[in-house]
Amino acid sequence: MDRPFVFINSAMSADGKLSTKERKQVRISGKLDFERVDELRAQVDAIMVGIGTVLSDDPSLTVKSPERRAVRKAAGKNENPVRIIVDSSARTPLDADIFKKGEGLRIIAISTSAPAEKIEKLEEKALVIKAGTEKVDLPELVRRLKEMDINTIMVEGGATLNWGMLSAGLVDEIYTFIGNLIIGGATSPTFTDGEGFSEAELLGLELFSAETIEEGVLLKWKVKGKTNQIVS
Numbered sequence: 001m002d003r004p005f006v007f008i009n010s011a012m013s014a015d016g017k018l019s020t021k022e023r024k025q026v027r028i029s030g031k032l033d034f035e036r037v038d039e040l041r042a043q044v045d046a047i048m049v050g051i052g053t054v055l056s057d058d059p060s061l062t063v064k065s066p067e068r069r070a071v072r073k074a075a076g077k078n079e080n081p082v083r084i085i086v087d088s089s090a091r092t093p094l095d096a097d098i099f100k101k102g103e104g105l106r107i108i109a110i111s112t113s114a115p116a117e118k119i120e121k122l123e124e125k126a127l128v129i130k131a132g133t134e135k136v137d138l139p140e141l142v143r144r145l146k147e148m149d150i151n152t153i154m155v156e157g158g159a160t161l162n163w164g165m166l167s168a169g170l171v172d173e174i175y176t177f178i179g180n181l182i183i184g185g186a187t188s189p190t191f192t193d194g195e196g197f198s199e200a201e202l203l204g205l206e207l208f209s210a211e212t213i214e215e216g217v218l219l220k221w222k223v224k225g226k227t228n229q230i231v232s
């Protein structure tokens with residue numbers, strides 16, 4: 001494959017929302033799911049998020065368990081996977097937690113429309129990759145990540161990046177933890193926002209695992225490709 005293996009991991013409410021209408025992060029999953037996600041972080045080469053997630057949540061995207069960080073170190077890797085922000089206009093704050101916490105490479109993926117002055121400042125803290133003119137060109141980005149020997153990527157949201165990656169056909173698997181709460185709200189981010197597929201382009205999935213974890217359920221899906229499931 002000329003691109004890395006890519007999966008999305010997200011936690012969503014029983015009504016499919018990633019966060020509230022104010023885009024405020026909520027605790028959807030519990031301790032066991034947190035540990036599962038930490039283990040995934042420890043296993044992948046890179047974690048990718050959209051700039052919307054950085055501006056809303058300011059995540060550090062580090063591996064939290066000292067034991068898991070030690071295992072990575074012993075294998076000759078950095079304590080944390082490469083942390084990638086997809087950020088067309090270079091809006092990433094220079095004091096974002098992703099820069100403050102943990103060792104390891106950070107990548108900011110921008111488009112050619114990003115302001116030169118901000119790019120220079122980001123270059124002091126991260127590797128900046130230019131791909132695309134208005135929006136980041138995701139197929140080009142993942143190709144270039146593969147050339148850097150990044151072979152597995154976990155996309156940790158949010159709603160718009162999930163859409164961008166899925167609609168570009170760049171996702172192999174999806175893991176959704178569905179928690180025991182309703183968030184509601186027509187404007188609350190869902191698992192996949194963006195434009196949405198029209199009827200001839202719907203994306204087909206194959207369920208390969210369903211597991212109860214604490215008060216919720218973890219579903220694992222393989223992405224099968226375009227399918228037309230509209231009942232006429």
Ligand SMILES: NC(=O)C1=CN([C@@H]2O[C@H](COP(=O)(O)OP(=O)(O)OC[C@H]3O[C@@H](n4cnc5c(N)ncnc54)[C@H](O)[C@@H]3O)[C@@H](O)[C@H]2O)C=CC1
Pocket residue numbers: 009010011012017018019020022023024025026028049050051052053054056057086087088089135136137138156157158159160161162163164165189193
């Ligand atoms: N429950 C969960 O597992 C998670 C929830 N979230 C929630 O998701 C929300 C953030 O989601 P969004 O606002 O949708 O932001 P997002 O994190 O999906 O970032 C979207 C941004 O990515 C950039 N981008 C650049 N090129 C792109 C392309 N080709 N395709 C798509 N995006 C591209 C654009 O600037 C776009 O505005 C927050 O409220 C956060 O709390 C985020 C991560 C995980």
Ligand SMILES: Nc1nc(O)c(N)c(N[C@@H]2O[C@H](COP(=O)(O)O)[C@@H](O)[C@H]2O)n1
Pocket residue numbers: 010011025026027028029030033037049053057058059060061062156157
């Ligand atoms: N897996 C998961 N479960 C939840 O219940 C959540 N609220 C989230 N949220 C996302 O996790 C990221 C936090 O990362 P750090 O702990 O700062 O490293 C952040 O992006 C949230 O949106 N995820």
